[in-house]
Amino acid sequence: MSQNTTSARPARSKKIRALLAGGLVLGVGAAITLANWNDSEFALGEFDSGSFNLEGSTDGSAYGEHPSTAAAPLSFSVDAANLSPGDVVSAPFAVRLDADTTYDAALRVRAAGTQGSVSGLTYRLTVQSAFGCDAAQAGTVLVAPGTALGSGASDAPLTLAAGSGGAAGAPVNVCFTVTAGSSLEQGQSGTATWEFAAESDS
Incomplete structure (x- = not known):
């Protein structure tokens, strides 16, 4: 009997140790499965600028850009290179925003200066309902008649x-x-330049 009891104790002790060891493993596994879960969301904002470009035309059909160093030459109805007192000459011009422009604009016109001699020459500037210079279709007066070239x-x-x-x-x-005008001098020669300045609404 004593031999059986002695031999049974080590076997039971091994089983207890094995169970304890198994319990430790199960305990570690339970700690892992009980860890906190994490998740995240991200938001992306995309920002692009608009486009803004003014272009002009001297014939009402072909438009292009004309910087101050390459101003568009106006085509006057009468030879503006052979004026005498009392002559009246006119020339149309058109401006628009190109197809890629994304904002409306406010447009102002101002004299940008003269070169040479333009004494005795005055002008007026009117809005036309269509391209051209026709008194019957003239609308808003932008610059009043009698304004000296180089001003207004x-x-x-x-x-x-x-x-x-x-x-x-x-x-x-x-x-x-x-x-x-009557003060126009023989042989004088000069040029006048105007600026069309557009400012976007936004």
């Missing part, structure tokens, strides 16, 4: 529409009318 500016801005659907915005058509 539009008081109120005009509205230019942005491009839409792949097409350029509607143009604003204007007409320059230049009058030669």
